Amino acid sequence: MPTMSAAATRGSKIDAIRSLRVARGADLKGAKEIVEEYLERSAQVKSRMATASKGGAGSGI
Known part of the structure; x- marks a missing residue:
């Protein structure tokens, strides 16, 4: 599982939340908040996340 x-x-918010939950045993809400805070602090990652969401990449479907 990726970190x-x-x-x-890579632009996969769902995978980021999932890997954090597995690694730390965090609940869904807590993991989502941590990932969103991380994204807010990292302009490069935030830019990739926006690009991924427009193209549907990282949806896991």
């Missing part, structure tokens, strides 16, 4: 930061860098 949270690697998944976020």
Whole structure:
């Protein structure tokens, strides 16, 4: 399983949350908040996440 930061860098918010939950045993809400805070602090990752969401990449479907 990828690390949270690697998944976020790829533009997959869901994978980032999932990997954080597995690694830390965090609940869904807590993991989502941590990932969103990470994305807010990292302009490069935030840009990739926006690009991914427009193209549907990282949706896991």
